[in-house]
Amino acid sequence: MAYYHRLGSIPPKRHTQFRQPDGSLYKEELVSSKGFSGIYSNLYHIYNPNEVKSIGQPKPFKWQVADQHGLNQTHLKTSGVEFTGEDYLDARRMLMMNNDVMMGICSPKKRKMDYYFKNADGDELLYIHDGEGIMYSQFGKLELRKGDYIVIPRTTIYRLEFKEEGPLRLLVIESHGPIETVKRYRNEVGQLLEHSPYCERDIRPPHELHIEKDKGDYLVQIKKQGMLHQYSYNHSPLDIVGWDGYLYPYALSIYDFEPITGRIHQPPPVHQTFQAWGFVICSFVP
Structure with missing residues (x-):
């Protein structure tokens, strides 16, 4: 769980009338x-x-499971792959999957999405192996830097823009259940404890709103049960004037991850970074 955050204009009480300058209501x-x-x-x-x-x-x-692969030993050599597809969705190449999680790589040729994407199947986590850019979502702008984990809650509507120069390599993880901070790192009200390898100061939420007011033709591609559903709106989904709460995409840099170390090798749990249903994500660092 991340911490409480708010951006933009919101009413003093939830579920009450919140009016625009022309007298019409904002939609909650x-x-x-x-x-x-x-x-x-x-969100408003x-x-x-x-x-x-x-x-x-x-x-x-969707991706076809290699049913005949069995228990053959496999070394997935991904560092030499330059491009995996044209745009962000086309370039997602899932390499391993089961009922809880899918993980793969993504190195698109196009650095900017001209559509919006929403994953209705589960949470996503991107690791920025190489590249820099901006994530635009209903929650605002989030900077993407080399070494960042980007946690994207289910149904977040977003588009990515990466800088044109330099390599772009992403690790993509899709989880059937929520991707969360590790339970044993938190106290009973959700605050990260002193022994946690990172704290709230290291978590970067969206830093400013990105309000798109213009009418037009806006495509949102929604992933659900092996299909990309094509929804067109005459206004942008990023028409949010304000929001508050605990659910939003955020970044955590690998360079701010500091597990407790000892004189001898520590067991893998000290490197755990996130938890989800049926799996954990660990960061093995010096």
């Missing part, structure tokens, strides 16, 4: 990790977020 939306029992945030839209202009034909977006 609640987004959550586990329905009404998980962490959540409240200029336009109605359910006004769909058109729905296009869905496209297949």
Whole structure:
């Protein structure tokens, strides 16, 4: 769980009238990790977020499991791969998967997305092996730097823009369940404890809003059950004037990860960075 954060303009109380300068109402939306029992945030839209202009034909977006591979030993040599596809979605190449998690690489030729993406199947985690850029979402702008873990909660609508110069290599992890900070690092109210290898100061939430007010044709590609569903809106999904809560994408740099070390080799749990359903993510660092 990240900490409470807020950006932009919000009303003093939730679920109350919040009016625009012309007297019309802002539209309140609640987004959550586990329905009404998980962490959540409240977002305030200029336009109605359910006004769909058109729905296009869905496209297949899934990976075939190598059923005949068995228990053969495998060395996945990915460092020599220059490009894995044209754009961000086309370039996602999942290499390992089961019912809990998929993980793979992504090195797109195009550095900017001209559409928005929403994963309705699960949380995502990107590791920026090489590259720099900006993530734009309903929650605002988030800087992407080399060495960053980027935790993206399920149903976050976002697009990425990376700098043109230099290599771009991403590790992509998709989790069936929420990706969270490690439970044993937290106290009973969710604050990271003194023995945690990182603290709230190391977590970078979106730092400023990015409000897109212009009407037009905005494509949101939604991943759900092996398909990319094509939703077009006549306004941007990034029409948020303010939000607050505990659910939002955030960055954690590998350079700020400091596990407790000892005179001899420590067991793998000291390197755990995140937890999820059925798996953990560890960072083995000096």
